Amino acid sequence: MTTYLITGANRGLGWAMVQQLARAGDTVFAGCRSPQNAADLQALAVENSNIYPIQLDVTDESSVMAAAKAVAAEIDKIDVLINNAAIKIDDKELQDISADKIHDTMNVNVVGPLLMAKHFVGLLKQSDSGRLVNISGRLASLLLLEDQKWGSYSYNGSKAAMNVATRMMAHELKPAGICVVAVHPGWMQTDMGGASADLEPSVSAEQVLALIANLTLADTNKFLVYNGTEHPW
């Protein structure tokens, strides 16, 4: 059985992954900002002793450190860390931009995954197949920039920055045997993706989890699409 930690586990893609892993019998530490308000996640944890909701605001280093301590008290390793939590603010045009929106987005989408990596890497190193998965998106891709009529300045920029961090972490953590990848989960019908998106989050979750299950160190430093194909950086 595999042990996962997933951020943003109370709704959208994170929640879809937690539900599927619960059914599979894997151990999941399901991070969310307000576990007391995550009724569905709490109910799932009551029914499945392999699901552990934990308080986790990825922008708050003391929350990340407390979560790492709480997880280490339960278990001696994590096999898979999925940095899934993110926000997307609408600043499609220059006049929409504000420093606060950019700071907030960078804080959740870039600082958050880095703090998570910093404080959970010790547990990942205890696994014999440690995998660090940063949920990215096609809007991060510099090569697809000509097609970037979608998204927003703060979000696209934050995901591109996270992709750079992904590549740096892949380089740093390869000697420790940890595979680090960025994954585009597809355009999903979530609060972020909207109702007209292509994919049910459960469909993306199933494919992303299958992809993660098959990751080896040979895949480190890749940007992958949920269906397993490579995405251009």
Ligand SMILES: NC(=O)c1ccc[n+]([C@@H]2O[C@H](COP(=O)([O-])OP(=O)(O)OC[C@H]3O[C@@H](n4cnc5c(N)ncnc54)[C@H](OP(=O)(O)O)[C@@H]3O)[C@@H](O)[C@H]2O)c1
């Ligand atoms: N939806 C798409 O079409 C799409 C496309 C490409 C990539 N992605 C990526 O896929 C991932 C999942 O997206 P989604 O569509 O499932 O998003 P979503 O439905 O908006 O859910 C976002 C999750 O992130 C959490 N979160 C936000 N700020 C947080 C913080 N400071 N600390 C901890 N958790 C925080 C939210 O928790 P709260 O409930 O507490 O706010 C929520 O659980 C994201 O990385 C996103 O960028 C999505």
